[in-house]
Structures are given as C-alpha cells and as structure tokens.
Amino acid sequence: MKRFHLNLSLMTPGHFRHAWRLPHADPLSYLDIDYFQRLAWIAENAKIDAVFLGDGPALGGEIEEAPGTGLDPLILLGNLAAITTNLGVVITSSTTYNSPYNLARRFQALDHVTKGRSAVNIVTTGTPAAAANFGLTEHPEKQARYRRAHEFLEVVTRLWDGWEPDAIIADKKSGRFADPARIHRTDHAGEYFSVAGPLPVRTGPQGRPVVVQAGGSEGGLALAGRFADVVFTVAQTQSKAIAFRKDIRRRAAAAGRHPDDVKISLGVVVLVSATEEEARRREQELYATLPIERLTAVLIQNLGLPDGKFGPDDPISAKDLPDTLPGGAFSAGFSASTRALIAEGPRTPRELVQRGAGGAGHRLLVGSARQVADDLQSWFEAGTADGFTVMPADTAVDLENFANLVVPILQERGLFQPDYGHPTLRGRLGLPLGEPSRRGCRRSPHSISGGATPQFCPPSQAFQALHATGHRTEQGTQP
Numbered sequence: 001m002k003r004f005h006l007n008l009s010l011m012t013p014g015h016f017r018h019a020w021r022l023p024h025a026d027p028l029s030y031l032d033i034d035y036f037q038r039l040a041w042i043a044e045n046a047k048i049d050a051v052f053l054g055d056g057p058a059l060g061g062e063i064e065e066a067p068g069t070g071l072d073p074l075i076l077l078g079n080l081a082a083i084t085t086n087l088g089v090v091i092t093s094s095t096t097y098n099s100p101y102n103l104a105r106r107f108q109a110l111d112h113v114t115k116g117r118s119a120v121n122i123v124t125t126g127t128p129a130a131a132a133n134f135g136l137t138e139h140p141e142k143q144a145r146y147r148r149a150h151e152f153l154e155v156v157t158r159l160w161d162g163w164e165p166d167a168i169i170a171d172k173k174s175g176r177f178a179d180p181a182r183i184h185r186t187d188h189a190g191e192y193f194s195v196a197g198p199l200p201v202r203t204g205p206q207g208r209p210v211v212v213q214a215g216g217s218e219g220g221l222a223l224a225g226r227f228a229d230v231v232f233t234v235a236q237t238q239s240k241a242i243a244f245r246k247d248i249r250r251r252a253a254a255a256g257r258h259p260d261d262v263k264i265s266l267g268v269v270v271l272v273s274a275t276e277e278e279a280r281r282r283e284q285e286l287y288a289t290l291p292i293e294r295l296t297a298v299l300i301q302n303l304g305l306p307d308g309k310f311g312p313d314d315p316i317s318a319k320d321l322p323d324t325l326p327g328g329a330f331s332a333g334f335s336a337s338t339r340a341l342i343a344e345g346p347r348t349p350r351e352l353v354q355r356g357a358g359g360a361g362h363r364l365l366v367g368s369a370r371q372v373a374d375d376l377q378s379w380f381e382a383g384t385a386d387g388f389t390v391m392p393a394d395t396a397v398d399l400e401n402f403a404n405l406v407v408p409i410l411q412e413r414g415l416f417q418p419d420y421g422h423p424t425l426r427g428r429l430g431l432p433l434g435e436p437s438r439r440g441c442r443r444s445p446h447s448i449s450g451g452a453t454p455q456f457c458p459p460s461q462a463f464q465a466l467h468a469t470g471h472r473t474e475q476g477t478q479p
Contacts, residue, residue, distance in 0.1 A: 001414040004380050005387030007050045014394040015269045016358045017066040018289035029120050030070040040080040046403035050088030057097050058129040081114045088425035092121040097134045100155035113206030116424030119210035146219030148192045153227045158186045160208045162198035189349050205434040206426045223252025230263045234309035236341040236363050264386035269357035271366045271393035272401045290358045296349035315346035334361035369405035
C-alpha cells in the first residue's frame with residue numbers, strides 16, 4: 001500500500017490563534033524552548049517526517065489579540081534539529097527580504113549539520129509592514145515579488161549545485177585538498193541579483209535541501225512547477241484539492257521535471273480527542289475565544305464583497321461573489337479555497353470562519369482518533385495529496401493527541417511509516433537526490449580555477465556513494 005508523508009506545524013498557541021485564552025494554556029509558550037523541544041521529541045517518537053513553522057519578518061496588528069509568529073524559525077528549528085536524530089525541519093524564509101547567497105549558504109550548512117534533514121519553505125512575504133524593516137518605502141507588488149523569487153531560486157539552486165561530488169581529493173601525500181576545476185562559479189547577473197559564487201563547502205547529504213513552496217497565485221504556481229519539491233496547499237473540498245494536485249504535476253512536467261518529483265502536502269487543522277464528544281466540547285471552547293465580528297469582516301473583505309452587506313450570520317452564495325479574486329486578498333489560495341466551499345452551497349461568514357479554524361483558512365477536522373484517521377485516508381485515497389501538514393488547533397493538546405492517538409492507527413493501516421526508513425528528508429518524501437544530473441545537464445561557464453568546463457553532470461554513482469551510503473552510516477551513530 002502506498003504511504004503518505006506527515007508534517008506537523010508547531011504554530012503556538014495553535015492554528016486557532018486565540019487558544020492562549022483557554023484555562024490550560026500558557027500565553028508565553030511560543031517563546032519557551034523547553035516547550036518546543038518536548039513537541040519535537042513527541043513528533044520524532046511518532047516517526048513524523050518533519051516539523052514546520054510559518055513566519056513573517058514583521059510584527060502585525062494581531063499582537064493586540066494573539067501571539068505573533070514568535071522566534072526566528074531558523075534559530076528555533078535549528079535547535080530542534082540538534083536535539084533529534086531523524087526529524088526534518090521546514091524553515092520559512094522570504095525571497096523578498098533575503099539574499100540568495102546568504103540563504104543558500106545557511107541551508108547548505110544546515111543540511112550538513114543535520115545530516116540531510118533540512119528544508120526551506122520559500123515565501124515572497126505578503127505583509128506590507130515588512131518593507132520598512134528592510135529599508136524600503138513600500139512593499140513590492142506581487143508580480144515583482146514573484147519575478148524576484150524566480151531569479152532568487154535560480155541563483156540558490158545553482159549555488160547548491162556548484163561542487164561536483166569528487167571535488168574534494170584530500171590527498172595527504174601530495175598535499176592537494178580539492179580540485180578547483182570541479183568547483184563552479186555561478187556568475188549570475190540578472191534583474192535583481194549579481195552573485196559570483198561558489199559556496200565555501202561542498203554539496204550536502206541531500207544534494208539540495210528540500211524546497212517547499214506555498215503560493216496559490218499564478219506566480220506562486222509557476223514557481224512551484226519550476227522549483228518546488230513540496231507544495232504546501234489549502235483546500236476545503238476534495239475536488240479543489242484534486243484539481244490543484246493535477247495542475248502542479250502538469251506544471252512540473254512542462255518545466256521538464258517528472259511529475260512525481262513534486263509532492264503535495266495538504267494543510268489540515270486537526271482537533272482530536274479520545275472521543276468525538278470530547279472533541280466537540282473542545283471545539284466549542286475554541287470557537288468561544290474568537291473575535292468573530294472582526295474575523296468575519298476580514299473574510300468578507302478577502303472575498304471581495306462590499307462592506308456592510310453581510311453580517312456574521314447572513315448566508316453568502318456563489319452568485320454573490322465577484323467574478324475574480326480581489327487584488328487585495330491576503331492569500332489567493334485561501335480565497336480560492338473558500339470560494340470553492342461556497343460553490344457547494346450557501347455559507348454564513350461565521351460558518352466559514354469556524355470551518356477555516358478561526359480564519360486560518362485551512363480545513364478544520366474535528367473528531368476522535370479513528371474519525372481523523374478515516375478522514376485523512378479518504379482524502380489521500382481520493383488523490384488530493386501526497387501527504388498532509390497537520391496543523392494542531394490547540395498545539396499544547398492536539399499535537400500530542402495526534403501523535404499518540406492518530407498516528408498508530410495510520411501505521412496499523414499501512415498508510416504511514418512505522419519507522420524512519422531513510423536518513424534524509426528527501427529520501428523519506430520519495431524525492432530524488434538533488435544532484436544536477438537529475439535536473440538536466442547545464443553548461444557551467446567557469447570553474448574557480450578560471451577555465452571553461454564541459455557539461456556539469458557528475459556521475460550518479462559517485463553522488464550516491466558520497467551522499468547516501470556514507471551519511472546513512474553516520475546517521476546511525478548520531479547520539
């Protein structure tokens with residue numbers, strides 16, 4: 001039986017952002033490393049593929065009501081990788097407010113120190129407040145952000161590919177450590193970046209760190225088809241999810257890639273308890289924390305509906321929606337997913353906010369462990385995704401409940417791995433090692449020794465020997 005992957009979001013207090021108001025919740029847990037380390041150990045004990053944390057480089061107005069994104073995810077998840085042995089880490093980084101060389105170097109280093117468990121979640125940043133933090137007078141418009149993102153990832157991937165597998169000789173007798181002819185400059189000059197390269201260290205255990213992408217606009221979809229290994233997406237209906245997966249696979253093929261080399265990870269907000277009765281009780285407690293008037297007003301605006309026309313309990317039907325998504329919508333993917341739900345039948349703003357986990361946008365799944373397992377199995381077997389990013393409704397409760405109650409059922413059914421079968425995150429996700437020869441030969445115009453080189457296509461056997469077998473042995477001996 002085919003298995004799916006599972007990632008766990010560490011968003012705290014949960015994807016119901018106001019869960020900090022519940023009696024058991026610690027409002028400051030989003031700053032507590034001991035709390036996050038405990039979650040990481042729970043995830044690894046359950047054989048979860050990776051943990052994930054969203055991020056944005058600005059503090060928004062939501063801080064008045066709920067914690068923001070919190071600690072820098074590179075620092076936080078780097079720490080969690082250090083205290084675990086197999087758990088992957090998916091770290092959000094902005095192409096709008098980073099440089100490609102620094103990002104490529106950081107994640108290449110992270111891939112080495114984690115022995116192949118690193119992933120970067122590429123975002124273009126939708127928060128205008130971020131611009132002022134980086135010396136800009138205004139936030140770049142969406143098309144410009146995606147042009148920059150395409151060029152950004154082109155540079156980053158070329159930097160990651162810069163070292164041939166046998167570039168390091170380490171010949172003690174001759175004193176020759178490396179062959180500069182096998183280390184290739186990037187020499188990129190484009191609209192946004194000028195980068196010479198190469199990186200100072202050789203390729204990591206995965207060849208390239210895993211690239212995750214989540215944009216649902218046309219620019220985001222094009223970026224995913226060209227570069228993404230994993231696409232994190234939102235869908236409230238199975239039909240929407242199936243159509244999205246088919247579209248991404250088609251785009252990957254059009255970009256010269258094999259469709260199976262890009263995986264769809266469907267976000268789902270999970271509220272799970274030992275019994276359905278207990279889960280439904282907790283659901284109502286979480287609904288009671290929501291500032292419903294404000295959240296429904298935001299949802300109405302993101303749908304492009306006129307202010308004042310709909311109250312929280314006024315049904316919205318498909319005929320009420322504008323023909324196109326509003327240009328100011330925070331997320332094209334969330335807006336499209338909500339529109340698909342309304343197309344199935346009229347919904348009130350209150351229902352939409354609640355079904356979207358308090359405005360998070362992702363589908364809310366509530367029930368007993370068996371009900372949650374049945375639902376994930378149904379969506380997977382329908383062809384909606386290659387796996388799921390589970391987003392706990394109340395992280396302090398639902399992450400542990402999912403790991404301890406739902407995962408064993410999925411393992412028993414053969415739907416999820418009973419143990420870590422591969423040392424790298426790429427291997428576990430069924431992705432090819434990120435060697436240049438798997439992504440098509442290209443001309444590498446310069447080695448650092450200054451001479452022109454022929455085709456940069458290192459042999460697959462050499463790559464496998466250097467980056468798979470050797471690191472598998474090291475992984476097994478990690479304390």
